[in-house]
Amino acid sequence: MSSAMSFKVIRGGRVLDIQSHRADPADVLIEGSRIVEIMPPGKPAPQDAETIDASDRLLIPGLINAHTHSHGGLAKGAGDRWSLELLLHAARWISGNRTAEHMYLSALASALEMVRKGCTACYDLFLELPLPTREGLEAVGRAYTEVGMRAVVAPMTADRTFYQAIPGLLDALPPPLRHDIEAARMAPGDATIDACRTLLHHMPFDPSRIRLALAPTIPLHCSDEFIIAHRDLAQEYGVGLHMHLAESKVQAVSGITRYGKTLTAHLDALDFLSPRFTAAHAVWLGRDDIQRLADNGACVAHNPGSNLRLGAGIAAVHDMMQAGVTIGIGTDGANCSDNQNMFEAMRLASFVSRVRNFDYEAWLETSQALVMATEGSAKALGFDADIGRLAPGYQADIVFLDLNHVNYLPLNDPTHQLVHTEDGSAVDSVVIDGEIVLWQGRFTHIDLGSVRAKLEVAQEALATQNRDARQLTEALEAHVGRFCVGLARQPYPVHATVAMD
Numbered sequence: 001m002s003s004a005m006s007f008k009v010i011r012g013g014r015v016l017d018i019q020s021h022r023a024d025p026a027d028v029l030i031e032g033s034r035i036v037e038i039m040p041p042g043k044p045a046p047q048d049a050e051t052i053d054a055s056d057r058l059l060i061p062g063l064i065n066a067h068t069h070s071h072g073g074l075a076k077g078a079g080d081r082w083s084l085e086l087l088l089h090a091a092r093w094i095s096g097n098r099t100a101e102h103m104y105l106s107a108l109a110s111a112l113e114m115v116r117k118g119c120t121a122c123y124d125l126f127l128e129l130p131l132p133t134r135e136g137l138e139a140v141g142r143a144y145t146e147v148g149m150r151a152v153v154a155p156m157t158a159d160r161t162f163y164q165a166i167p168g169l170l171d172a173l174p175p176p177l178r179h180d181i182e183a184a185r186m187a188p189g190d191a192t193i194d195a196c197r198t199l200l201h202h203m204p205f206d207p208s209r210i211r212l213a214l215a216p217t218i219p220l221h222c223s224d225e226f227i228i229a230h231r232d233l234a235q236e237y238g239v240g241l242h243m244h245l246a247e248s249k250v251q252a253v254s255g256i257t258r259y260g261k262t263l264t265a266h267l268d269a270l271d272f273l274s275p276r277f278t279a280a281h282a283v284w285l286g287r288d289d290i291q292r293l294a295d296n297g298a299c300v301a302h303n304p305g306s307n308l309r310l311g312a313g314i315a316a317v318h319d320m321m322q323a324g325v326t327i328g329i330g331t332d333g334a335n336c337s338d339n340q341n342m343f344e345a346m347r348l349a350s351f352v353s354r355v356r357n358f359d360y361e362a363w364l365e366t367s368q369a370l371v372m373a374t375e376g377s378a379k380a381l382g383f384d385a386d387i388g389r390l391a392p393g394y395q396a397d398i399v400f401l402d403l404n405h406v407n408y409l410p411l412n413d414p415t416h417q418l419v420h421t422e423d424g425s426a427v428d429s430v431v432i433d434g435e436i437v438l439w440q441g442r443f444t445h446i447d448l449g450s451v452r453a454k455l456e457v458a459q460e461a462l463a464t465q466n467r468d469a470r471q472l473t474e475a476l477e478a479h480v481g482r483f484c485v486g487l488a489r490q491p492y493p494v495h496a497t498v499a500m501d
């Protein structure tokens with residue numbers, strides 16, 4: 001019998017039902033990579049079924065990270081009091097000179113952390129400069145394949161540098177230091193589009209596990225022609241689009257300066273908003289912008305950890321939900337969050353909703369946070385028919401939490417405790433696509449010790465190679481930082497939903 005047809009049965013566990021706040025004993029029958037039945041405990045399984053023991057385990061759908069960057073894996077812990085703009089300013093230092101091997105190792109670090117903390121799929125906007133290549137894509141995909149994780153991978157692209165993107169910024173930098181930065185250029189837009197087309201044409205992975213998408217990174221960093229070319233390419237190949245949208249007030253104010261309208265209105269005018277589009281962050285939206293996203297069936301990836309770390313603001317998740325926008329939850333890259341912990345992301349999503357509004361009825365319920373981090377994120381990834389639920393027909397992406405862990409002493413309400421108590425430390429085992437990838441805290445395919453050694457060698461080599469970039473970044477930091485604070489203090493002439501109301 002081929003392994004694709006083999007049966008497994010997970011016995012002795014308790015299966016979460018998010019909406020009823022219950023976790024009743026049930027067994028899970030899997031055929032190949034899919035769940036066939038959630039059945040009464042002890043119900044006979046096909047004779048050749050392999051038994052997986054889940055005694056004292058709470059079984060939940062794998063959490064899905066709607067927005068991350070695998071290049072952040074090598075840069076976790078870089079920087080402290082960085083706004084989004086100071087993070088972008090530091091890119092040449094913390095993400096420069098990466099080889100395909102570095103891309104692989106960084107994605108490996110990121111994927112290992114996600115799985116260890118109960119996440120089974122992610123939307124990864126990875127960086128490769130000057131152009132995305134097949135070698136780079138294969139390196140990132142290889143990391144996910146080796147860990148056994150599911151991913152949508154999207155090369156993050158731009159045809160303007162950060163310094164060209166923010167009106168007035170270059171002129172605010174002291175002339176002796178700004179020469180290199182002024183001379184820097186992104187690859188021509190046509191070359192980047194051609195490179196993306198090549199990847200789409202030669203996509204080397206099994207699309208049930210790893211899919212490709214496109215990610216023109218930030219509206220201000222992309223010319224209109226460049227954005228339109230991505231839109232058309234995504235349409236032609238039937239793939240997703242992902243973009244950082246109105247993440248910071250600096251971007252929101254600069255959008256008005258450049259386009260004479262909000263960033264969301266600008267994308268709408270370019271016909272960029274659609275059901276294939278996932279907007280990351282969506283913090284600085286007006287009510288009309290929320291309606292634009294809803295009317296076009298777009299998803300939003302909400303990243304409260306990153307938004308807090310970078311001081312970007314807090315998205316109007318309740319208003320977006322009311323308008324009918326699908327919301328997923330993400331961690332963002334480890335270079336700005338600085339972990340890949342989806343339990344923490346859910347908890348923060350719940351908590352930040354409480355500082356946005358005095359009315360408790362507008363706060364996120366724990367069941368809503370859990371649905372966002374599973375079904376909502378699945379939709380953002382374009383995987384919603386396959387993952388995000390423990391139900392017959394869905395892929396067997398299942399996280400086992402240890403009910404003997406202190407987080408469940410006692411177990412009062414599994415839905416509340418998964419969002420408000422769990423921090424990932426009770427994650428015991430993880431099944432993805434019907435395969436055990438983590439068993440009782442140990443990766444089944446990966447030796448963490450050898451990964452650590454390789455990461456340390458890479459990290460040291462990159463620190464040496466990027467020393468000059470670091471010096472220049474640090475020399476200019478206050479100039480960039482103060483200029484952007486000035487922009488952020490300008491009034492934003494949009495009926496914003498950001499303040500408490």
Ligand SMILES: [Zn+2]
Pocket residue numbers: 067068069244280332333
């Ligand atoms: Zn991001």
